Amino acid sequence: MAGSITEVLPGVAALLGVEDHDDRLDLASKVGDVDRVCVLLVDGMGYHLLPAMAAHGPLLADVLRGAAGELTELSSTFPSTTPTSLVSLGTGVAPGEHGVLGFTLNVPGTDRVLTHIFWRDDPDPRDWQPMPTWFQRIAAAGVGATVVLPAPFVGSGLSDAAYRGARFSAVGKHDDYPERVLAELRAGPGVVYAYTSALDTAAHLFGIASAEWAAAAAAVDALLNRLVDGLPADAALIVTADHGGLDVAPDARIDLDADAALSEGIRVVAGEPRLRYLHTLDGAAGDVLDRWRAVLGSRATVLGRDEAIEAGWFGAVSAAHRPRIGDVVVICTDPIAVLATRHEPPEISRLIGFHGAATPAETAIPLITMRG
Numbered sequence: 001m002a003g004s005i006t007e008v009l010p011g012v013a014a015l016l017g018v019e020d021h022d023d024r025l026d027l028a029s030k031v032g033d034v035d036r037v038c039v040l041l042v043d044g045m046g047y048h049l050l051p052a053m054a055a056h057g058p059l060l061a062d063v064l065r066g067a068a069g070e071l072t073e074l075s076s077t078f079p080s081t082t083p084t085s086l087v088s089l090g091t092g093v094a095p096g097e098h099g100v101l102g103f104t105l106n107v108p109g110t111d112r113v114l115t116h117i118f119w120r121d122d123p124d125p126r127d128w129q130p131m132p133t134w135f136q137r138i139a140a141a142g143v144g145a146t147v148v149l150p151a152p153f154v155g156s157g158l159s160d161a162a163y164r165g166a167r168f169s170a171v172g173k174h175d176d177y178p179e180r181v182l183a184e185l186r187a188g189p190g191v192v193y194a195y196t197s198a199l200d201t202a203a204h205l206f207g208i209a210s211a212e213w214a215a216a217a218a219a220v221d222a223l224l225n226r227l228v229d230g231l232p233a234d235a236a237l238i239v240t241a242d243h244g245g246l247d248v249a250p251d252a253r254i255d256l257d258a259d260a261a262l263s264e265g266i267r268v269v270a271g272e273p274r275l276r277y278l279h280t281l282d283g284a285a286g287d288v289l290d291r292w293r294a295v296l297g298s299r300a301t302v303l304g305r306d307e308a309i310e311a312g313w314f315g316a317v318s319a320a321h322r323p324r325i326g327d328v329v330v331i332c333t334d335p336i337a338v339l340a341t342r343h344e345p346p347e348i349s350r351l352i353g354f355h356g357a358a359t360p361a362e363t364a365i366p367l368i369t370m371r372g
Contacts, residue, residue, distance in 0.1 A: 004075045005085055005365065006092045008240055009134035012037050012191050015236070018141040030070050030369040031236035035189040036144075038181060038227060038237045041089065042220055043082060044200025044355070046244015047073050047364035049208065053199075056214045057221025059228070069370035076243050078313055079103070079275040080355050080362040082200070083116035083158055085242030090133040090162035094315025098131045100161055101314060101324050103272040103356065106279050108323035113270050113343075119157035129161035135193075136165030144190020148181050166193065178226035185235055196223060200245070203353030207247045210352075224370075231372030239368040245355040246362065248273075248337045253349070254296075257342040261291050270326065273337035273348065274356035277326030285327040292330060299334040313358075332357045 007024045014023035015037055031037075045053070050071075054061040062068035077088040077095050079102050087100040095101045104115045107123065114123070139145040147163045151170040159168070171180050177194075184192045202216040227237050256262040256269065256276075265284030270277040280288050285304065293302045308329040309317045317325070330338060339349050355362045 045241035096314035096317030125160035207352035276330035
């Protein structure tokens with residue numbers, strides 16, 4: 001692989017003339033001389049899903065066969081989940097440094113589980129995620145930095161953690177989203193960030209093999225066409241993703257709350273079905289670790305917190321962020337899901353598509369570079 005999601009915005013900064021920043025992805029050779037860049041993140045567009053998407057999208061088909069743009073394989077950070085990846089993109093650092101270490105996390109010192117997509121201002125985003133963002137750095141250099149997001153996202157804790165320092169352009173439900181993105185791009189030099197979640201939503205609710213997912217893939221292709229067709233001559237479009245995903249069969253789901261051997265000794269469950277953080281009762285961590293290893297066997301990698309950190313799964317982990325990782329970390333390797341029906345909303349167990357673990361299907365993401 002050429003690099004990771006953490007290297008996208010530093011490369012964009014270098015393209016825009018922000019000094020002292022490396023273009024490790026060699027974006028300059030891919031797009032040439034530009035003074036404005038649109039970065040589009042397609043939620044759930046894993047690298048290995050591109051052939052399936054291309055069956056429903058002519059532009060993506062052209063990208064795959066080398067007839068349009070340039071395609072490179074990148075990797076997400078771990079866990080391969082949206083909040084973690086968005087903040088990794090925004091800050092350019094690994095999760096162990098920025099602290100958004102999963103879809104849900106236990107708030108240390110409490111039994112509370114923070115769901116990042118519903119997070120507003122508690123905990124304070126500046127405390128929970130203390131790292132500066134590339135939007136701050138780009139704006140501080142006098143270059144435009146704009147994020148175009150649906151209005152409900154503006155002011156959220158996750159938006160602050162990932163996009164801090166950007167000017168927010170709020171889009172209403174009935175607004176023309178690609179036209180707003182292009183209008184912001186035409187307004188002046190700088191970076192304009194855009195995001196679409198429909199593909200990931202379809203994967204979760206209906207599965208990657210579904211007609212709904214195919215329709216969402218076609219809609220992504222149409223969005224790309226709108227953006228490419230409307231790009232100013234001095235602009236580039238850079239497309240990436242936060243993770244991939246896979247469907248999990250009904251008989252490949254393990255409910256920890258229905259298995260006494262798996263539920264015993266657990267105080268708080270966080271993470272998500274492909275990556276579980278188990279916070280244990282005092283003195284129970286060793287027994288929980290042993291039982292989970294015995295039950296899951298080769299279907300998952302089961303580690304103690306210190307083992308997972310020392311193995312480098314999260315990058316360097318600051319002392320303040322260590323307690324957010326479970327006493328026991330469960331990383332699914334087979335196409336299974338670990339449910340927690342008494343700890344999570346019932347709709348989680350009804351999902352079909354999942355991600356969060358470290359398989360290539362979940363962590364490999366594309367980098368597509370295009371000019372108008």
